[in-house]
Amino acid sequence: MEKIILHVDMDAFFASVEQADNPKFKGKPVIVGGVSERGVVSTCSYEARKFGVRSAMPIFIAQRLCPHGIYLKVRYYRYKEISNRIFEIFREVTPVIEPLSIDEAYLDLSEGKFNDGLEAANYIKKRVREEVGLTLSIGISYNKFLAKLASDWNKPNGIKIITENMLPDILKPLPISKIYGLGEKSVRKLNNMGMFKVEDLYELPKEFFIEYFGKYGIDIYERIRGIDNREVTVNRDRKSYGRENTLKFDTEDIQEILHYVRNFCLEISEDLKRKNVYIKTITFKYKTSSFENHTRSRSLTYYTNDFTTIYKVAEEIVKDENFIGTIRLIGITVSSIKEEKVEQLKLF
Known part of the structure; x- marks a missing residue:
């Protein structure tokens, strides 16, 4: 099937x-x-x-x-509360859920009570609208790449199905920026070579993708043909939790950087608490406008999932850093993970 x-x-x-x-x-x-x-x-x-x-x-x-x-x-506390209610509805549809963020997820219907994608999508939309009062958009397909592409098709409050017999015609007119795995830098370079739409890439040989994109070349070559073998994965044994964002405009303002860092720490803390997980290493990541990556880490002597504690450490890292040039990407990751029982043992 x-x-x-x-x-x-x-x-x-x-x-x-x-x-x-x-x-x-x-x-x-x-x-x-x-x-x-x-x-x-x-x-x-x-x-x-x-x-x-x-x-x-x-x-x-x-x-x-x-x-x-x-x-x-x-x-954020309010958005997380609403998100939890929405994910409870997802879990009624299938146990195979891969959260991408507080407001986005993949669902695999190979398990669960629905074997029809449109029926499942309408069920989710109806429940969320009636119980939470919000709308959402759902893409339905046979792999992750096409499903994500479809969810953006009829926003807001839309449903889009992409089936195998629609390919490759449905993909060819799309801008190459729609292809998962092509970053802004790659898109810009391809545009400079005169390639703007998927159809411009479609006739190129596989060797071009391998030479131009390296080990990810085959993935790009297959995706523009509707092939994506990634599984929907339920994260049961994570080694870290993190958030990052590429800024629309480069910045050198510390307060703006801390604004992102604070929101990331809040999101991560709520995620840790929901899963009864504790951490003791906090890492601040940033990328400069010249695409240089930097990471700075500090570890506590105890485990925590407290927002104030995590943010205090992250804030100290940021304020101690000697930034050179403007920043285009900011991220926070926490690691050295233990389950709740470790935190309880510490108290004794």
Whole structure:
């Protein structure tokens, strides 16, 4: 039996939660993120996107584009609460779930009560709308790459199915930036070579992909032909938890860097608590505008999943770092993981 994979993606999640919690915000441009002049947009409603506002955009630019927008601070605890309720609905559909973030996941229907992707998608959308008051978009296909591609097709509140008989015609007109595994740098280089759409790559020999992309070349070659053999994996034995983000605009502002770091630490802490996991090593990662990677780590003498503790260490790392040049990527990872029983033993 051909696999049925769903990619579920909440629509403008943070902003949608704010609109659901406060009905007077519905239909209005809501921008969630750092509210200071050096803050950045975490998520914005579709009403705000009409003005050109986008995630990771500096707040001062968003305010220039949308001066009458509703600017709100991030309430991560609330978004996590809603996310947990939505993932409970996912678990009623299948136990094979691969979370990608607080508002996004792959579902493999090879186990569970549904053997029809559209039926499962409509069930999820109905339950989430009735119980949480939010909308989501779902892509349905036989592999992860196509399912994720499909979920973005009819946003917001859409469903899209990509079947094998639609290939390669459905992929050929797409910009090459849609191909998972092609980063901004690779897309830019290919554009400079005159290749903008998938059809421009389709006729090239496999050897070109291997020579140009190295070990990932075969993956790119296969994906533009609708082939993706990655499994939906349930993370049961993780060695680390992390978050990172490539900035829309390079920065050298420490407060803006700390804004990202704080949000990452909050997300990670909530994830650790939900899974009864404790850590004692915190790593700060950043990439400069010249694409140099740097990591700085510090370890505690005890295990914790407390947000304040994790952020305090991360903040110290950032403030002690001698940054040279502007920063284009920021990340936080925690490791040296132990289960809850270790934390309890420490108390004795």
